Each structure stands twice: as C-alpha cells, then as structure tokens.
Amino acid sequence: MVKIMYLSPVAHRAGHDDLFADMARDYKLPGTEVHVTSLPEGVGRFEHIEYRSFEGMVTAGIIRATRAAAREGFDALVIGCFYDTALAEAREVSGEMIVTAPCAASCEIAASLSNRFGVIVGRRKWVDQMQATVHALGHRDRLAGFYHVELGVTEFQADHDRTASRLLAAGRRAVEEDYAEALILGCTMEVGFYAEVERQLGVPVIDPSIAALKRAEYGALLKRDCGWKPSRKWSCEAPPEDEIARIGTFDDGPAFGGRIVVAAEDGRSST
Template structure:
C-alpha cells in the first residue's frame, strides 16, 4: 500500500527527513510512504490561526494524493487541521494523528495525559479532546514549553522535559498512559516508555498503523458522515 503523509507546514527538510526516517521504521515492509510539506502556509502550527491558514494548502495536497492513486492520507499534525474537510473531498482514508492517538489510548487505559509543545496550546487540546468524545478519559494536558521549530535542535532538552512532565502526569494527575502532543516529537516515545514503564503513544506512528489497518480492512470515512461538498463557485 502507498500512504501520502502531509506535513502541514512550509517546506522543512529537517522535519521531512526525520518524519520519513521514523515512519520507515514503524511501517510494514510492504507499505510505501511519501512525505510532503506545503509550498504556502505557516512555518509551524501552534495555534488555531495557523491551522486555518494551512487548511487550503492541505486540501490541495489531499486532492493530489487521491489523484496520484495513494491508498491513504495522513495529515501529520496533532491539531488534525482540515481533517473533516479533507474527508469530504476524497474517498480514501484520511487520518488525523490526534484522533488516532486518542482512539488507541482509549483502548489501553482509563486515564491518559497529553504532553505538547507550548502552554498556549492547552486550551486547543482540551477542545479537540472534547470534540472527539474522550474528555472523560483525560487526566491532564501538559507542555514542555519548546516551540515546534526548536524541537530537533533541543532534542535532548525536550526528552528530559517530557520525562519530567510525564512523571507529574502519572504521579499527580493520575494518568495511566502518555500521548506525545506533537508529531514533531516523532521517535521520542520508545525511550520515554522504557523509563516510565507505561504506554507512550507516538502520534505519527499511531497514524501510520491506523492507516494500514483501514486500508487492509477496505474501509474509509463514511460518505453519510462526510458527504461530498456541493458543486459551486469557490475563489481563494
């Protein structure tokens, strides 16, 4: 199968390379992945404003993926930007890392915590988790206070802060599992899980596995829930 992975940010070779490398490890041997970013849009997504700015260009990539015959699409951001719109305009599965991670967490624990990049994103995550129907399982949302574009440069510092915040989530907030709250943290879950002795979900990996499952099952988003938009004049 062939999976189209959209990084919903301006072209960034560092993030593209990291994402490609980590997903190559996570995917099945018979799965091919193609990682692309945007020609226009925000440099990173750290607000609802960034999500809305990225949406038109994400949707262009979504159409491109189906036109090129890919089997599934991942919008590689924990905000799941343009996810519902994307599901309306194509027939192949479209995966959002946040929804995929929350769904997996709900099967393996009663209470989970999300650790994201910045404190300013905490309200966005609470709203998203409420929208997806997992609010009753949320212990807390915490952050490492490192911007997205500095995650790789400060990788060791980020890992240390993740460990510190995760321990608080377990010991203070009562979490039983941890979700990494940014796909830019790809590749950091394994070491954290070994240290904490609880499940740690990498949203990028959760997305690739969810995409593989849906393609294997031959199912996609229901067109009763995501009907095709009506034909009309639209100018951007």
C-alpha cells in the first residue's frame, strides 16, 4: 500500500477538507491510502495564503507537518497550494518521503502533453510570484501566459456558474489568442471545473490538486518499485537532527488541525 498525505496549508474547516477527500476518492489508485490534512489553528485561522506575509506565517507549520508525516511513514506529501509554499524547505526535512506541490506537478504534466501552456489564475496579484515559480521550474519558453479572472481563493466555490464562465473566457483567450495547447488552473480550490473547460476548448486542462496527488502517487511508486529516493547531497542536504533538537521548535505542538482518511480501495474510480 502507498500512503500519501495531502496537506492544505490553511486552518481546518468543514467542507474545505472534504473537497479534497472527494477528489482523492475519485482519482487515487485502489491501493493508495490518502490522508487529507490541514494546519492547526495555533498556526493561524488562515482560509487562504494569497499574500506572501500569510505564506511566511504558515511556513513553520508546513515544516512541522512534513516532519510529522515523515515520522508516520508516509511515502509522499503534497503541499496543497499553487504557490508551492515552502516546497524546498519541506523537502529538506522530509527524509525519504517524496514532497511535491501543485505548480511543479501541473507544469511537469502540461509539458508532457503540449509544447506551450497557459495558466489561469484567480487574481492579478498572484501572477508575479507564480510566474517566477514557473520560470524557476524551467518552463519559461513553454509558458503562453497567465490569465486572471479576478476571483480570490474563497470566491471560487461561492458561485459555480460565475466561476465556470470566467474560467472559460480566460481559457479561450489563452487558446485562441495566444495559442496555448494546454491549460493549468492555477488554484487548488478549482476542483471539478476543469472538465467543462476542457470539453469546450478542446485542449488538456489540468486541475492542480489532481495533478499534485497523482504526481505524489507516481513518485511514491517509483520509490517503491525502482528505489529512487530523494537526494540528501549538496543543496538537498538536511539539517542535522542534533541542531534541530537544540533549536527546539521544529516539532513543538500539534502538526495537524484536521484529518480525513481515504482508505485504500475506497474510491469511485481508478486510473
């Protein structure tokens, strides 16, 4: 059995975690167990981390959760934010556990399906940071552009018709004006919207939460079947455990605010 943790780097709240648990049931392999978790309120009552200052505040919680997941024996962890918040920091303390995040996973998949992709995002505010991430991942020449719909994270689920209409209009600009051959939905709250946009525009549309889950699952299977584990050489070197113990804050307090377990074989479909 493969064990994956899908960590939402916000405070636990009903409905939010259920959304990703339903996604996991729909898309995980039958032999995969997925734990959908979130951060405790001690980190802060965050509903989103659209701002860099919010990211800074939750980074310690992500590091603490990563270490806790590694101790529990998870094969892979997803940090569920398209900013890929604290991805490098989490990988550094993850031991042999695979760690991925939505932007990295989505770009990798889009690049395997097309030569040129566009990213639909919620607000213009997000573009600068997300563009820097896409460029750092090596996809500068594949990027058709960013297309914002002026909806914040908490607004995507408020009015599904409005959300779908704006996503479709942005996707049409990307495909018909800038010749994007694939699209990425650049927010992990857009679960379920990709299929209709894909149907109408005729190009692959990648939901980032699904992409991150499947990339984590794939990485875990590669580790199990081929023995490919994360490097701990040079820039990937982990901090010494004695220093972590001396500092004394890495593992203090609860790591998770909520947890939904989607058991192996619990799913409505398999791939």
